[in-house]
Amino acid sequence: MLNVSNLHVHYGAIHALKGVSFNLEEGEIVALIGSNGAGKSTLLKTISGLLEATEGEVSYQDEIISGQPAQDIVSKGVIHIPEGRKIFPKMTVVENLEMGAFLLRDRRLVAERMEAMFERFPVLRDRKKQLGGTLSGGEQQMLTMARGLMTNPKLMLLDEPSMGLAPVLVEKVFDIIEEINEQGTSILLVEQNAQMALSIADRAYVLETGRITLSGDALDLMENPLVIEAYLGG
Amino acid sequence: MIATKKENFLLKLRGSGTIIRYILGILAGGYLLWRLYRVFIVQSAFGLETWTRLLIAGLVIGSVYALIAIGYTLVYGVLFMINFAHGEVMMLGSFAGFFVLEATRAMEVNGPGGVATSFSNAYPGLAILLAFVAGMSFSALVGFYLEKIAYRPLRKAPRLIPLISAIGASFALQNAALLLFSPQTRTYQNPDILTRGQGWRLMINDSAVILPYTGVFTMVLSIILMVGLILLVKRTRLGKSMRAVAMDKDTAALMGIDVNKTISNTFIISGILAGSAGVMWGLHNGLLHYFVGFLPGIKAFTAAVLGGIGNIPGAMLGGMVLGLLEALGPAALDISFQLKDVIAFVIMIVILIFKPSGLLGEVLSEEKV
Numbered sequence: 001m002l003n004v005s006n007l008h009v010h011y012g013a014i015h016a017l018k019g020v021s022f023n024l025e026e027g028e029i030v031a032l033i034g035s036n037g038a039g040k041s042t043l044l045k046t047i048s049g050l051l052e053a054t055e056g057e058v059s060y061q062d063e064i065i066s067g068q069p070a071q072d073i074v075s076k077g078v079i080h081i082p083e084g085r086k087i088f089p090k091m092t093v094v095e096n097l098e099m100g101a102f103l104l105r106d107r108r109l110v111a112e113r114m115e116a117m118f119e120r121f122p123v124l125r126d127r128k129k130q131l132g133g134t135l136s137g138g139e140q141q142m143l144t145m146a147r148g149l150m151t152n153p154k155l156m157l158l159d160e161p162s163m164g165l166a167p168v169l170v171e172k173v174f175d176i177i178e179e180i181n182e183q184g185t186s187i188l189l190v191e192q193n194a195q196m197a198l199s200i201a202d203r204a205y206v207l208e209t210g211r212i213t214l215s216g217d218a219l220d221l222m223e224n225p226l227v228i229e230a231y232l233g234g
Numbered sequence: 235m236i237a238t239k240k241e242n243f244l245l246k247l248r249g250s251g252t253i254i255r256y257i258l259g260i261l262a263g264g265y266l267l268w269r270l271y272r273v274f275i276v277q278s279a280f281g282l283e284t285w286t287r288l289l290i291a292g293l294v295i296g297s298v299y300a301l302i303a304i305g306y307t308l309v310y311g312v313l314f315m316i317n318f319a320h321g322e323v324m325m326l327g328s329f330a331g332f333f334v335l336e337a338t339r340a341m342e343v344n345g346p347g348g349v350a351t352s353f354s355n356a357y358p359g360l361a362i363l364l365a366f367v368a369g370m371s372f373s374a375l376v377g378f379y380l381e382k383i384a385y386r387p388l389r390k391a392p393r394l395i396p397l398i399s400a401i402g403a404s405f406a407l408q409n410a411a412l413l414l415f416s417p418q419t420r421t422y423q424n425p426d427i428l429t430r431g432q433g434w435r436l437m438i439n440d441s442a443v444i445l446p447y448t449g450v451f452t453m454v455l456s457i458i459l460m461v462g463l464i465l466l467v468k469r470t471r472l473g474k475s476m477r478a479v480a481m482d483k484d485t486a487a488l489m490g491i492d493v494n495k496t497i498s499n500t501f502i503i504s505g506i507l508a509g510s511a512g513v514m515w516g517l518h519n520g521l522l523h524y525f526v527g528f529l530p531g532i533k534a535f536t537a538a539v540l541g542g543i544g545n546i547p548g549a550m551l552g553g554m555v556l557g558l559l560e561a562l563g564p565a566a567l568d569i570s571f572q573l574k575d576v577i578a579f580v581i582m583i584v585i586l587i588f589k590p591s592g593l594l595g596e597v598l599s600e601e602k603v
């Protein structure tokens with residue numbers, strides 16, 4: 001479904017991705033783990049079209065999408081939920097969700113999906129009219145997830161969805177990710193919380209300073225001594 | 235990074251200057267009060283009729299400033315730059331409207347009763363409508379290409395660079411107008427129903443105060459346009475995409491919004507408002523030449539800063555407040571009326587030093603700076 005081959009990305013003189021290749025099959029949850037500054041967010045941004053690769057290509061459903069503008073990639077059903085709760089602070093919760101459904105012209109469908117999001121994230125229903133910027137961190141994280149789900153994506157690029165959440169909420173977020181996946185959305189999951197990520201993923205890649213250094217089934221990687229030492233705190 | 239540096243600077247300015255600012259504030263406030271006391275109580279130099287006249291003039295000019303100021307604020311919202319060529323966008327719209335009115339004035343048609351008359355007097359509503367359509371479309375077009383040519387290639391450049399480009403574009407447009415339209419000053423040819431200087435007569439203290447037709451027309455139309463703009467920004471897809479782009483371009487793109495198109499649309503909307511302001515300016519003030527956009531442009535920029543740049547209601551409020559201060563200020567302070575332009579610039583400097591976020595402005599977010 002998603003195929004990344006030999007991807008290089010530069011920020012000026014900084015060489016952030018140095019020839020990354022990996023793939024994701026339809027229906028999979030693929031985890032991408034790596035320490036701070038490894039290039040995980042850079043990789044997601046390049047896939048979603050926010051950054052341009054200097055070399056290599058990204059293809060999605062047998063079509064080369066690298067080089068296409070972000071809004072075109074979104075319209076193919078690839079939704080990137082960026083790290084750091086990028087909600088629209090001066091829009092209400094409802095308006096934020098409407099932004100997530102920007103490409104849907106059918107108002108009834110938007111209302112339906114919004115209702116579904118309120119079912120899934122009841123806190124958001126209570127905060128409908130509240131400005132995004134005034135939500136708590138956890139609520140904002142829920143909102144970014146809900147906003148990303150408004151278009152019913154085929155592929156979701158999730159960047160650290162559990163960052164800064166209380167343990168109960170982390171569990172909940174991962175439950176939701178599994179649920180979304182069961183309903184047919186493929187997921188590329190970037191996480192610091194390698195333990196959790198590997199426990200729900202089918203396969204995983206380890207990214208270190210711009211290169212993929214390890215890959216394999218999530219369960220195998222969980223037992224890999226290198227992974228245990230570097231990412232599982234053991 | 236540049237952001238934090240600038241913010242720190244502003245914070246420092248705020249912190250260290252507090253005492254000095256209090257003293258200055260008390261001195262300035264005291265002086266103002268003393269002037270006002272002299273003018274109103276001791277001398278009572280002007281009667282109510284004069285104040286009414288000035289009030290009307292202030293409201294009219296204020297609504298024109300407000301329309302232009304919105305353009306500065308909208309563009310700042312999406313690009314974080316001051317479009318210094320915005321006054322020229324207005325001037326070019328004023329020219330477009332002028333040529334339409336001139337043409338309709340020159341065109342002979344058979345009016346009611348078979349008497350030959352000019353098109354613009356036979357169908358004044360239509361002539362004015364055409365003038366506004368021409369002014370708005372031409373300004374919209376200028377705004378659209380201005381962004382494409384002068385600002386888009388510099389999107390990723392340091393913040394100072396597009397500002398320099400804006401100043402250059404301002405000169406370029408002024409000189410283009412000078413070449414195209416010659417340096418002569420022209421007079422707007424209003425249809426007779428909107429003759430300048432004519433209006434409703436209000437009797438105040440036994441003297442007539444004229445409420446000019448062009449003035450009322452300007453105020454009503456600008457209020458309609460402003461309400462329309464607010465609805466557009468709040469309710470429509472276009473407006474929502476503008477707000478999203480203003481808050482966070484990358485995230486907006488991830489929602490499927492075409493950021494470049496949205497920025498173009500912002501320039502088009504700013505151009506439409508500036509073009510209509512240009513035609514209103516022409517209808518109400520009458521004089522038109524290549525330099526006519528300069529003062530209103532700078533004043534409207536002041537108004538936008540006064541209201542809090544990036545804030546749409548702020549720009550509207552700032553425009554009205556500036557118009558009123560300019561009209562009432564010289565009389566209230568008993569200074570020469572010629573000094574009204576100075577008032578605007580003093581206000582701008584004072585705001586930039588003491589409250590750069592303006593009347594309705596909020597503290598600039600990290601992303602915006």
Ligand SMILES: Nc1ncnc2c1ncn2[C@@H]1O[C@H](COP(=O)(O)OP(=O)(O)OP(=O)(O)O)[C@@H](O)[C@H]1O
Nearest residue numbers: 011014016034035036037038039040041042043083
């Ligand atoms: N806008 C930028 N300009 C310059 N360098 C950048 C920029 N964004 C990221 N980098 C650099 O690129 C490298 C990869 O950054 P990236 O954000 O992709 O890391 P990450 O793996 O997502 O880290 P984290 O886990 O902390 O989110 C880092 O060295 C970072 O300093």
Ligand SMILES: [Mg+2]
Nearest residue numbers: 040041042083
């Ligand atoms: Mg990251």
